[in-house]
Amino acid sequence: MVEHLPVLNQAALDSDWGPAYLSIVPASLYGDVSARRHAFAVEGLNWGIRLSEPQVTSALVNFLSPTVFTDAGPRRCAALVRALYRAAGRMDERLRLDPLLATPGTLEVAAERRTGDRRIDIAIEWFDGPTTDKTSRRLVLIECKFDHHITSKQLPAYRQYAQRQTAEGGYALFLLLDRLTSRTTRSIARNKDWQPVTWLAVLRYLEQELIQEPDEGVEDFACLRRTIWNMAKNRTF
Known part of the structure; x- marks a missing residue:
C-alpha cells in the first residue's frame, strides 16, 4: 500500500x-476486478455438483499446460509459483524456481504425478541450464486438499522424491488447503519444509499475477478459478 x-x-x-x-x-x-479475464468477472460452473479434488487439480493443470496453451501455459505456471510464495509469505531466495527460465521444451505440468508408490496432486518440472541432470532440474510440488486429510507419511514421501530428483535448493513444496484441522496442523508441525497456504490466499495473489496473461482460453480459465474460489470460500478455517 x-x-x-x-x-x-x-x-x-x-x-x-x-x-x-x-x-x-x-x-x-x-487485481483488476473490472477486467474480463478476472475470476470475479465471470460466473463459476453451476452443474449442481461439487467438483472433486482430482477434478479441480486436473482442470487446473490443463490450463497451466504449456502443451495445451503454448504462450499462456508457461506464464500461468510462473504466476502460480509466485502466488504460492506470496501466499506463504516466503521468497525464492535463490531466484531459481521460475518456470519462465526453463530451457525451451522442458517445462512440464502434471496432475497425479507418480512419485514411487504415491501420486502428488500437481508437479511443475523443468530444466534450467544446458544439462538434464539433477543439478539443472527444478521441481515445484503442490499437494492440494479439498475435503480430505493428509494421510500418514504422505508429505515425507513427496519430500524425499523431490530431494532425489533435484540438487539442493532445486525444489519447493506447497500444501494447498481448503481448511485447517487439528490433524492438518499436526502434519504441518512435523513437516516444516512444506509451506502451508490456503486456496483463497493463493487465488487472490494469482489474480494479481495474471494481469499480463495472454488471451489463450482466458475466460474458461477465469471460470475455473471462480469455481474454485466459490468452493473454498464456503469452507470454515
Whole structure:
C-alpha cells in the first residue's frame, strides 16, 4: 500500500474516502476486478455438483499446460509459483524456481504425478541450464486438499522424491488447503519444509499475477478459478 500513500493522505485531508481510494482497495487485494479475464468477472460452473479434488487439480493443470496453451501455459505456471510464495509469505531466495527460465521444451505440468508408490496432486518440472541432470532440474510440488486429510507419511514421501530428483535448493513444496484441522496442523508441525497456504490466499495473489496473461482460453480459465474460489470460500478455517 506504500505506493497509494499520496492518495490516502489526500483522502484524509479532504475527509473524502471515495471514489479515488475505494477503487484502490479491491485492486490492491484482488487485481483488476473490472477486467474480463478476472475470476470475479465471470460466473463459476453451476452443474449442481461439487467438483472433486482430482477434478479441480486436473482442470487446473490443463490450463497451466504449456502443451495445451503454448504462450499462456508457461506464464500461468510462473504466476502460480509466485502466488504460492506470496501466499506463504516466503521468497525464492535463490531466484531459481521460475518456470519462465526453463530451457525451451522442458517445462512440464502434471496432475497425479507418480512419485514411487504415491501420486502428488500437481508437479511443475523443468530444466534450467544446458544439462538434464539433477543439478539443472527444478521441481515445484503442490499437494492440494479439498475435503480430505493428509494421510500418514504422505508429505515425507513427496519430500524425499523431490530431494532425489533435484540438487539442493532445486525444489519447493506447497500444501494447498481448503481448511485447517487439528490433524492438518499436526502434519504441518512435523513437516516444516512444506509451506502451508490456503486456496483463497493463493487465488487472490494469482489474480494479481495474471494481469499480463495472454488471451489463450482466458475466460474458461477465469471460470475455473471462480469455481474454485466459490468452493473454498464456503469452507470454515
